[in-house]
Amino acid sequence: MKKPFLERIKDAPFLCDGAMGTQLDAHGLEAGQCHEEWNVLQPEKVEQIHRAYIEAGAEAILTNTFGGTRWCLERYGFGGRVGEFNSAAVERARAVAGEERYVLGDVGPTAEFVYPLGKRKEEEFLEVFREQISFLAEGADAIAVQTMTALEELAAAVRAAKETGLPVIASMAFQPEVPGKGFRTIMGVAIEQMVRRLQEEGADVIGTNCGTVDIAEMVEIVRQMRELTALPIFAEANAGKPRLVGERTVFDQTPELMAEHVPALVEAGANIIGGCCGTTPEHIRAFAKRIGRGKK
Ligand SMILES: [Zn+2]
Known part of the structure; x- marks a missing residue:
């Protein structure tokens, strides 16, 4: 029997998987196709990606549900299939992870904004996240809210996730440091604001x-977060800064180059590491070696 998630991550560096989106593209997803539809259309390919990460040494995999809220799915005409896509994603991940490894239910931003910046009310965010997360909670070991840039949206997702009783990871996407302003999200949220708010909301793990x-x-x-909190910290970097090549965004930092920074990331205070956009099973394998988890 595996340990409860929150106990396990306090023991030693915990390794998550790498990117799902860019791997789906590599497996033939076409531009403009809905990622979450693949949970029912190409379930064997979704499983193949999960399996490659587990074989590389990942202890946890994230469900293919980053855009699985009603608002995101509505943009593809799939607003009525929230339960179907999210439940299928959890089943696919659980089938590969088995009972020994962890499944994290992935929740991403909706690309909607709270009034007056956007047209939505905070209660609407709460409802939309509650709906998606209710399906993820059926088989996940924890909920991972990721890539958020607005504090109100992140808080709503954390609140909805906390209602399930599962551990909740809350992570924001930052821009490079600006002198005098520090690191901020594209919506202007500073690390200190984020940490304070997430501690109030009861997030179990915070991160970037x-x-x-x-x-x-x-x-x-991560070093700056660690100065502000004793909570476990989650850190998943992209494979380098996004670069525009023609009309495509590419991420091309090699596994070796990225993995060189893994010891420093752990030293700075990260408890959970993994990869975001552009990372592959090879990146996760290189990370596993660095934290002494590589298969001999
Ligand atoms: Zn990313």
């Missing part, structure tokens, strides 16, 4: 992923 920083900058973000 994605954004326009690289893993070296993420080491510094």
